[in-house]
Amino acid sequence: MEYIRFENVIPNVFAHRNDIFSDIWLKDVEFVKGQKYLIEANSGTGKSSLGSFLFGYRNDYTGTITFDNLDIHSFSKKKWCDLRRKQIAFLWQELRLFPELTALENVAIKNNITRAQKKKTILEWFDMLGIGDKTESLVGKMSYGQQQRVALIRALCQPFDFIFVDEPVSHLDESNSDLMGVLLASEVERQGAGVIVTSIGKRMQMNYDKIFRL
Amino acid sequence: MKLVWKLLRQHISPFQLIGFILANLIGMVVILLGVQFYSDIQAIYNGEDSFMKDDYVIINKKTSMMSSLLGGANGFTDNEMNDLRRQSFIEDVGMFTPSEYEVSASFHMRGITKFSTEMFFESVPDKFIDVKSDKWRYNEGDTRIPIILPQNYLDLYNFGFAQSKNLPKISESLLGILTLRISITGNGRNDVYDGKIVGFSSRINTILVPESFMLWANGEYSSNAKVTPARLILQVNNPTDEKLTTYLSEHNYMTDTEKLDASKTTFMLRVIIGIVLAIGAVICLLSFFILTLSIYLLVQKNSEKIQNLLLLGYTVAKVSLPYQMLAMGLNLTVLFFAFAILFIVRNLYLEIFTSFFPNFVPSSIVPALLTCSVLFILSSVMNFMVIKQKVSRLLI
Numbered sequence: 001m002e003y004i005r006f007e008n009v010i011p012n013v014f015a016h017r018n019d020i021f022s023d024i025w026l027k028d029v030e031f032v033k034g035q036k037y038l039i040e041a042n043s044g045t046g047k048s049s050l051g052s053f054l055f056g057y058r059n060d061y062t063g064t065i066t067f068d069n070l071d072i073h074s075f076s077k078k079k080w081c082d083l084r085r086k087q088i089a090f091l092w093q094e095l096r097l098f099p100e101l102t103a104l105e106n107v108a109i110k111n112n113i114t115r116a117q118k119k120k121t122i123l124e125w126f127d128m129l130g131i132g133d134k135t136e137s138l139v140g141k142m143s144y145g146q147q148q149r150v151a152l153i154r155a156l157c158q159p160f161d162f163i164f165v166d167e168p169v170s171h172l173d174e175s176n177s178d179l180m181g182v183l184l185a186s187e188v189e190r191q192g193a194g195v196i197v198t199s200i201g202k203r204m205q206m207n208y209d210k211i212f213r214l
Numbered sequence: 215m216k217l218v219w220k221l222l223r224q225h226i227s228p229f230q231l232i233g234f235i236l237a238n239l240i241g242m243v244v245i246l247l248g249v250q251f252y253s254d255i256q257a258i259y260n261g262e263d264s265f266m267k268d269d270y271v272i273i274n275k276k277t278s279m280m281s282s283l284l285g286g287a288n289g290f291t292d293n294e295m296n297d298l299r300r301q302s303f304i305e306d307v308g309m310f311t312p313s314e315y316e317v318s319a320s321f322h323m324r325g326i327t328k329f330s331t332e333m334f335f336e337s338v339p340d341k342f343i344d345v346k347s348d349k350w351r352y353n354e355g356d357t358r359i360p361i362i363l364p365q366n367y368l369d370l371y372n373f374g375f376a377q378s379k380n381l382p383k384i385s386e387s388l389l390g391i392l393t394l395r396i397s398i399t400g401n402g403r404n405d406v407y408d409g410k411i412v413g414f415s416s417r418i419n420t421i422l423v424p425e426s427f428m429l430w431a432n433g434e435y436s437s438n439a440k441v442t443p444a445r446l447i448l449q450v451n452n453p454t455d456e457k458l459t460t461y462l463s464e465h466n467y468m469t470d471t472e473k474l475d476a477s478k479t480t481f482m483l484r485v486i487i488g489i490v491l492a493i494g495a496v497i498c499l500l501s502f503f504i505l506t507l508s509i510y511l512l513v514q515k516n517s518e519k520i521q522n523l524l525l526l527g528y529t530v531a532k533v534s535l536p537y538q539m540l541a542m543g544l545n546l547t548v549l550f551f552a553f554a555i556l557f558i559v560r561n562l563y564l565e566i567f568t569s570f571f572p573n574f575v576p577s578s579i580v581p582a583l584l585t586c587s588v589l590f591i592l593s594s595v596m597n598f599m600v601i602k603q604k605v606s607r608l609l610i
Contacts, residue, residue, distance in 0.1 A: 057525060059610055077530060077606060085527030096522045098221055109217045110526050158527070 001067050001087050001161040004031040004054065004194075009063030011049045023212040024050070026063070033161050033194045036185075036206055040199055041214035047198050048093055050214070051166050054196075055090050056080035085114055089160035093167045093198075095151040099140030103131065103150045106139055107157055114158040125153045129179055145171040152180055156187045162194045169204045181205045215536070218523065222536045225515040230508040234501055235548055241497030242552035242589065243559075248490040250560055250582040254567065255483060257577040270342065270417055271453055272310075273467045274445045289442025294465075298448065303455045308342040309443040310420070311428050314436030315400030319409060322395055335361075336420045337428035342447045345413030352427035358408045359396055359423055365416040386414055400435030418447065456481040502593055505544065506600050509537055513604045524609050534602045541597035549590055556582060 006029040014020055023029065024039070025046065031037055041047040052058040053065055056075060065072050067083075075083070084090070097106050107122055126132045129149040131142075139147055148171055155163065165184065169177035181204045188195045197204050198214075275288050290309075298307050313335040320330035340350070343362065350360050372383045394409035415422065450458055459481075462469065513520065523533050560579075567574050 055525065056610065077609065080609075081524070081527055081529045084525065090525070092525075096525060098519060098522065100224065101217065101220065105217055105220075109221075109523075112217065113527055113532075154526075 002033045003066075003068055004162060005029070005064075005066045005069075007064040007066070009053070009061055009065055011046045011053075012060040012062065013049075014046060015062060022214050024214055029212070031162065031194055031196060034192055035194050035209040036188070037194070037196045038199065038203060038206075038208040038211045039196060039214050040203070040211060043200060045214045047200070047214055048166060051090065051092070051164050051198070054162075054164055055084065055088065086159055087161045089155045089158055089163040091151055091155040091163070091165040091168055093170075095147055097139045097147055097151055097154070099138065101139060102136050103139055103142065103146075104135040106150055107154045110154045111157040116158045117156070122153060122157065125156070125183060128183060129153070130176060143171075145173075145176065148172060149176070149180065152184065156183070160191060160193050162196065163188060164196045164198075165204070166198050167200060167202075168197065169202055170200075177202070178205055218528070218533070219536045221519045221523070222516055222533075224519070225512055226540075227508065227511075230504070230511075231544060234505045234508060235544060235551075237501035237504055238498060238545075238548045239551055239555075241494050241499075241501055242548055242586065243555045244494030244497060245491055245589065246552055246556045246582045246586055247559060248487050248494055249585045250556060250577075250579065251563065252483070252487045253577040253581040254560070254564070258567070258571055258574060269449055269451075269453065271448045271450055271458070271469050272418070272445055273448060273462060273469050276466045276468050289444050290446055291442060295446065298446070301457075301461060303451055303457050303461075304448050305451060306341075306449040308339045308447040308449070310445040310447065311337045311425065311432070311443060313423075313428065314432045314438050315398055318397045318399075320395045320397070321392065333421060335423045335428065336445075337423050337425040338418060338447055339425055342418070342449065343415060343422065344417040345415050347412040349410065349412045350424060352424040352430075354426075354430055358410055359427055360412040361394070361409050362413050362415050362418075362422040363411055364419045364421075365414040366419065368414050398431065398435055401437055403435060454480040456484075498589065498593075502596070505541060505597065509541065509597070509601055510604060512537065513601070513608075517608050520605055521608050524605075530602060530606045534598075534605045537601045537605075538598050541601065542594050545590055545594055545597070549586055552586065553582075 006024055006027065008026055008028065010020065010025045014025065020026060022045070039047065039050070049058065049061070053061055053072075056072065059073060067087075098109070101109065103126070104122070111117055111122065123132070123135065126135055129152070131146050131149050134142060134146060134150075139150060142150070148168060152165070152168060155165070163184070168184075169180060172180065184195065184204070185206055187193075195206070197206065197208075275290070277288060295307055295309070298304055316332070317334055318330060318332045321328050343350070345362050347360070350362070352359060368384070368386070368389070375381070376383050389411045392411065394411070396407040396409040398405050398407065452458075520533055524530065564576050567576070
């Protein structure tokens, strides 16, 4: 997948508002593979909606979103499953980890279907992000900051053309946030992928090609 | 898959599943027992050498006092016979043709008449006759007429008359070498033939001559127009078929046997088994709903986990699989126990059957096997679809 294009898109909840001043809503915007984008937003401007649309989790919008000129409205459930395994990776703001599984199991449950990373690499990433001793801990017992790091590792356990990371460092200190930025950037670089990062204040450090205000 | 199962087994309620197993087990046992019991009972009615088995039924019209007095026609018309032939439960219809001439038979030994009687002949098409003999044929001009007597004539003599008078019993083969003098009178002629007894029929209770002889002789010795047959022999698929009994009674036809009484018993049995099967089916259906509701509840309680798995890229089929396997496992468990119970109960009633009917050969277990396979496949397929649909609805 080379392009994600937004044409005149607006979430249904904003449809009756005429005070929308956004770089994305109701505009024609294109995200290109290999580029890094930052979307800065205030609360309640539809940031999570944007992610949900891109990931086929919701479709309550008007306008057209296309992946390489294909309207994503027409995608079947099966097509979305394929996309989520092979083309778009996602780090949810609410993480969507399984609290009853350990940190490593949470990553394995994704890697088992993609077979994208070796266990050695995964363990190295745990070490790199400073949670090497937490692999066998239940996610439900970990702090939110630690969970954010587990969620990032899980998101990277797949091939992707684009990765969408929704407020990835909201609960991290600067040094940990930078470490995540480095890991993300290196994997994005390796895969030649595009990255879309959102932030409502604290931003992950990266060399962004373009910054949007939502 | 282990991890997925670890997630999805959360919230499984053993009580609900045991409830389903018990309910479904009861329904399944009722259905399987009903089917198997019915097929075992059918073996009694339709067994190869069963006392109730007879594929031929002889019918005549009811003779009422009025018709006797008024001399009303008691024969079957062509329309009536055609109607009989059209019935699905009747395979073939054969006419009894009576002799239209006078017949007397005598038995001579060393030129002296030992025995002489007036008698009559009847004929039916050869395929309805249960005696197979190569002597059973008549060509025009033959002076020899083969004759078949009812088996019970011989029995009556051997076990009744001969027994009480201390006379020797007569075998079929001994009678076969005797020659009867058959004198036929009619149409102003009188001819003598040799009668040879070629066999005894337990199916047809009359003195039979080949149809070819009868047709020729009726033309030769009688000037009467063709008469309608008073008796018919029917070849039927199943003499216990209640459709046959109903048809015969509706048309005021009588049979000479009580064979058809079996049909009333079978009919009642069918009604009872039908009711039992319906009850079993209702219980099974209800238990299926219990399982469906349990699974709905389970999917609902685990909906967040299922959604997250789907968002990780798991396909609907993959996420549905653990629950589908669970449903299939439960169905298999029920099947296993249902069969065990069927086996035990069947052995009990077969013992009783065998004590009543020593020659009884039970039917195979195939009917129950088929039924449970069909039920298993049906419920599993429905479970599979219901689960997949429910899981699939969790995402747009």
